[in-house]
Each structure stands twice: as C-alpha cells, then as structure tokens.
Amino acid sequence: MNGFKISRQNTRSLIWDRIATGCFYGLGAVIMLLIFWLLFTILSKGLPQISWDFLIKLPEEIDAGGGIGPMLFNSFYILALSLLISIPIGVGAGIYMAEYAPNNRFTEVLRICVESLSSVPSIVFGLLGLAIFAEYFDVGLTILGGAVSLAFLNLPMLARVTEEAVRAVPNDLRNAAYALGTTHFQAIRTVVIPVAMQAIITGICLVAGRAFGESAVIILTAGLSTSGEMWDFNLFSPGETLAVHLWYVQSEAIVEDARQIADKSAAVLVFVVLLINLVFRVPLWINNRKLKK
Structure with missing residues (x-):
C-alpha cells in the first residue's frame, strides 16, 4: 500500500x-x-x-536631409569618459565590499545605500549634475558634466554587480591560492578577478548600454545642442547625444523629414547598443572556448 x-x-x-x-x-x-x-x-x-552621409553630416534645423554626426560622436565620447570614471571606482568599490569590508552595521547600511541608489531614477542624477556643474561651478551644460553625471548613475549598479560576482567565487579557490603562499591582494588579482571577470563584464555591458541610451541625465547636464563641429574634444562644449537628438526630433523638430530622421536615429541607437555588448562579450566567449579545449 x-x-x-x-x-x-x-x-x-x-x-x-x-x-x-x-x-x-x-x-x-x-x-x-x-x-x-x-x-x-x-x-x-x-x-x-541609413547612409554614410547621414552618419557624418551636421543636423539641419529647417531643411531636410540633416545628419547625426556630432551627436553620434558625443554619444561615444561621453560614454568613454563616463566608463573611464565609473569602471575603476565601481569595480574597486565592489571588490572592497566583498573582500575587505568588515561585517558590521556600517557595512550593511552602506550596502543598503548602494542598492537604493541603483534604483533611483536617472533624472535625479541629472538634477545632481545640474546643481554641481551648472550652478555651483557655473560651467554650464557641458560634455564633462554629462560624463561625470553618467558615471554617478552607473557607479551603484557596477559596484553591486562586482560585489556579487566576487562573492560568488568559491572559497576553495581562495584557500588554494593562500596555500601556495600568495597574499590577499595576489589572490584577488590572480584568482578571484579572473573567475569573476565574466560577471563583471556583464555588469559593464549593462551600464554601458544604459549610458549610451540615456537622455534625461544628458538633457540636464550636457544640453540640447552641440558645438557644430564633428570632432569636438573640448570637455566644456555642449554635448547633445544621439538619444537626446532622437527625443528632440520626434517631439519638437520642424524639419519635414523628422520622422525619417527619428527612425534612422533609433535604428543606429539600437544597433550600437547591440554592438557594445558584442565588443565586450566576444573576447570572453573566445577565452571560454580556449579554456574548454
């Protein structure tokens, strides 16, 4: 039974x-x-x-046939600057929280604060950047302000992803490294980070895609215009990006081909975000295949 x-x-x-x-x-x-x-x-x-002229030409305010050259350049420029700021600080903070920070109430409160900042709307970071750069330092709406504000936006998520990736590394690997006579830093550099690298790269892909398509922060800190030059590396120039240009063309532009420009800009934006993920992920795929062989 x-x-x-x-x-x-x-x-x-x-x-x-x-x-x-x-x-x-x-x-x-x-x-x-x-x-x-x-x-x-x-x-x-x-x-x-999409044509090559569309990607490199200057935009038009009244006539049809404008391009997205300066906005596309500003998007990559601001993205690169924000990653240069956020990756070292965010990854370093995540490693500290996982490996060095003591288990006490202060650390728990700090972790809760970082998690809370990860869910704060991006416009709040835009207002913060506006208050710092446009009002306190009185430098106006600039590429530098947009890049730093985007870095502020990306830091909490990057720190949390890095911390979880490092914590997921088995302790047996750390103990094996210590048994070979390595120091704590050597174990992190040679064992922990390589094992956690795939998850860390995934976090970088997420923040890079988010930063490239961000508009609220850029509108408040970098502005709705460009300097009118295709390759303007001046950090204090206005820095309208492709995402902001897409919003502007779709909502306020008066050119007769505004809808076509919006469709092409959206396609370029999505394609670049996919390309960013491939650029970060392909080396990891190749490395994993080599390790399996």
Missing part, C-alpha cells in the same frame, strides 16, 4: 515537473519573440535608409 502511494506521488511529481518545464520554455519563447519583434520593428524601419 505504501509503495502504491509513493508511486502515485512520483507520478504526480513527474507530471507537475513536465508542466512547469513546458511553462518555463513557453515563457522563454514568448520573451524571445517579443525581443526579436521589437528589434525587427526598429531596425527594419531605419537601417535600410
């Missing part, structure tokens, strides 16, 4: 397991289809119309 009950329970468990597996596969398929539909909708409208 007991064997019969156990058999029925096993059968029910197998049925529920198959139902749950089917539901999860179905949800995954729905999400993938939604993502591909969004990508196809955006890219199919804009990519066929």
